[in-house]
Amino acid sequence: SRTMPHYKLTYFDLRGRGECIRMMFAIADVPLEEERVQFQDWEEMVKTTPFDALPMLEVDGFKFAQSLAILRYIARDTGYFGPDNLTSAIGDALADQYADFVTTFMDWHLANIGFGPGDKDALYDSVYLPAKAKNFPFFEAALKKSTTGWYANTSELTHVDVFIAAGLEWLIRLDKNAKKIFEEYPLMGAQYKKLYCLFSTSAMPHYKLTYFDLRARGECIRMMFAIAGVPLEETRIPMNEWPELKKTFPFEAVPVLEVDGVPVAQTLSILRYIAREAGYAGPDNLSSALADALADQYADFVMAFVPWHIVNAGYAPGDKDALYESVYLPAKAKHLPYFEAALRKSTTGWYANTPELTHADVFIASGLEWLMRLDKNAQKIFEEYPLLKAHSEKFFAHPKLQKYLEERPDARGEGIRMMFAIGGIPLEDKRIGVEEWIEMVKTTPFDALPMLEVDGVKISQTLAILRYIARETGYAGPDNLSAAIADALADQYADFVMAFMPWHLVNAGYAPGDKDALYDSVYVPARAKHLPFFEAALKKSTTGWYANTLEITHADVFIASGLEWLMRMDKNAQTIFEEFPLIKAHSEKFFAHPKLQ
Secondary structure, three states, X not given: OOOOOOEEEEEEOOOHXXXXXXXXXXXXXXXXXXXXXXXXXXXXXXXXXXXXXXXXXXXXXXXXXXXXXXXXXXHHHHOOOOOOHHHXXXXXXXXXXXXXXXXXXXXXXXXXXXXXXXXXXXXHHHHHHHHHHHHHHHHHHHHHHOOOOOOOOOOOOXXXXXXXXXXXXXXXXXOOOOHHHHHHOHHHHHHHHHHHHHHOHHHOOOEEEEEEOOOHHHHHHHHHHHHHXXXXXXXXXXXXXXXXXXXXXXXXXXOEEEEOOEEEXXXXXXXXXXXXXXXXXXXXXXXXXXXXXXXXXXHHHHHHXXXXXXXXXXXXXXXXXXXXXXXXXXXXXXXXXXXXXXXXXXOOOOOOOOOOOOHHHHHHHHHHHHHHHHOOOOHHHHHHOHHHHHHHHHHHOOHHHHHHHHHOOXXXXXXXXXXXXXXXXXXXXXXXXXXXXXXXXXXXXXXXXXXXXXXXXXXXXXXXXXXHHHHHHOOOOOXXXXXXXXXXXXXXXXXXXXXXXXXXXXXXXXXXXXXXXXXXXXXXXXXXXXXXXXXXXXXHOOOOOOOOOOOOOHHHHHHXXXXXXXXXXXXXXXXXXXXXXXXXXXXXXXXXXXXXX
16 A cells, blocks of 8 residues: 655745645645744745745655645645546636636735735725636636535535635635625635535534434434534433423523533524534525525424324323324425425425535424334325435435434444333433443443443343343243244344445445445345345234234334334435335334334
8 A cells, every 4th residue: 555655844834825735634634744934034944945935845855835736736645636637627727716816916915914015905996806806706606507515516625625715714814894705705605614614623613512312303403513524512411300401591492502602592593503604504695595494394394293293202192193184194285395396496406406405404304304203104205205205315315424324323222222112111321422432341241332231230232132121021022932033033134234244334434445346245135135034024924013923022123223224324225115015014113103202
C-alpha cells in the first residue's frame, strides 16, 4: 500500500490564503504539520520560498507554492478532485474564476486593511461592488444547475467547494454589508453552510437534546443532526423521572434542544433551526416556505389522528378499532394525498423539489416510519401512495444517515426489549456509548453485549436472554416440542446472520473490503439459502406464527426484529417482502401486536 507523504504547510498565523488548504487537509483527514510565520520573521525567510511567497507546501521536503496549485494537489491525492477529468476541469474553472474575482477587488481590499492607498469607501463602491455583481452570478448559476448542492455537481465536495467557501468566509469578514451576500445569492449561502457543517465543529454551539428513550418526536431531530454531521449530546429521560422533571422544561414538554444552554422547545422549531444552521432548509426563502408548509401539514395530520393514537397506545380509554375507522382512516385519506401530490410535482424526489433534502423530508419520513408501527394495515400506506414509498426508501438510503441508522438502538438488543414489552415486564435499560464500552468490556460474560442482569446475575448471548424471558412470561410455546421448534427457527435465523456477517462488517464500515462484491458473493446467497426456510415454516403454520402456536414465541420476536434491522441494510430490501410474502405478512402482524404498540 502507498505510504502517505509527510506534509508541511508554511503560512502566516492567519487564515487568508492558507485556510482553504488547511480545510482540505481536515476534510481529507490527512495529517498536516504547520509552521505559522510571524510577520517580523518573513523578511528573512522570503527568499527560501518558491516565488518569494506563501503559502508553501512541503511534500517529503519538496517545496511548492500557489494556493490553488496546493489545493488541487491534495484534492487529487485524497479523492476530492472529481470523479473524472471533465468534472475536475469544471471545478478548476470555477475556482479560477473565484481567484479572478479576488484579484479584481484587490485595490479595495488593500486600502480597506490599510496596506494600500485610496479611499476605502469610494473603492468599495467603484471596485468591490462591481466585481461582486459581475462574478457572483456565475457561482449562483453553477449551483442552480447542480443537483447535489456542490459547485461541480459532484456527489461529494471537490476543491472548488473548499476554495470558494473559504474565500467567502474571509470575504464576509471584510464586507461591511456582508449579510447581503447570502440574501442576494442564497444558493451560495446554502453551499457555504453545508460545507462548514462537515468539519467546523469548534465554532459550533454545543447542542444537547433532551427527550425520552424512544423515537417518536425526537427521532426527526436526531436524524437531522446525523445528516448535518453536527455533534449532539443527548439526555434520554426515563418515564418514571418525567413527573419530577416536567416543570423544568419550556411548555412542560420535550423534546427540548439546548443551544449553548439556551433551551428551544417544539419539535418542528428545533428541526427548522438546525436545518437552517446546517444548510438543509432549502436554497432560498420560497423553498424554505414550501418545506415549512409540508412539514406543518404533516403535523396537522398527526394531530388529526391523536384521539385514536392515545387509545391505541393505551394512554386513554376508548374503542381503538372504532376510532381507527372513524378518526385515523379519514385523517389518512385526507392528508396523505397532499404529500403524494407534492412528490408528483417534484423533479428531485424531495418534497420541496430541492436539490438536497430539507427538514420537510426528515420530518415526514421519520413520521411515516413511526406511523408504520402503529397502523395495523401499514402495508396499505405504501400500496396506495407509491411516491411516499419511493421517498421513504430514498430518504433512509441517504449516505449521511447510514451510520446513525446502524448505531441507533435497533439491533441485537431490540428483540429483547420487544420481548419484555410483550411480556409486560418492567426493564431497566442501560444504553452505553462506545467509549464506555471499552472500559466495561471485561466486566461482561464473554466480553460482549447484550447482557441481562437478573437480580444481579449476569446473562449474556441474545438468544439465551430472549429464551429466558420468553419462558418466564409464557411466550416460549405451550409445550416442549413447540419450544424446540421455535428454538430451531431462531437458531437458524442466527445462522443466517452469521453467514452474511463478512458483508455486513464491510457494509457498515467496520472492516475493509468491497461491499458490493460481498453483497453479491456472500449476502445474496445467504439470503437465498435461509429465507425460504422461514417462508416454508409460515406456509405450514395455521396461526401466522412461526412455530404454529396460538400466540407469538421468541422465534417470532427474534426473526421479526432481525428482519427490521436487515431491511435497513439491504440495498434491495423491498425485494425481500416481494419474494417472501408470508414473511411480510408475519412482520406486519408482529409489529401490529397490541402489546408492542
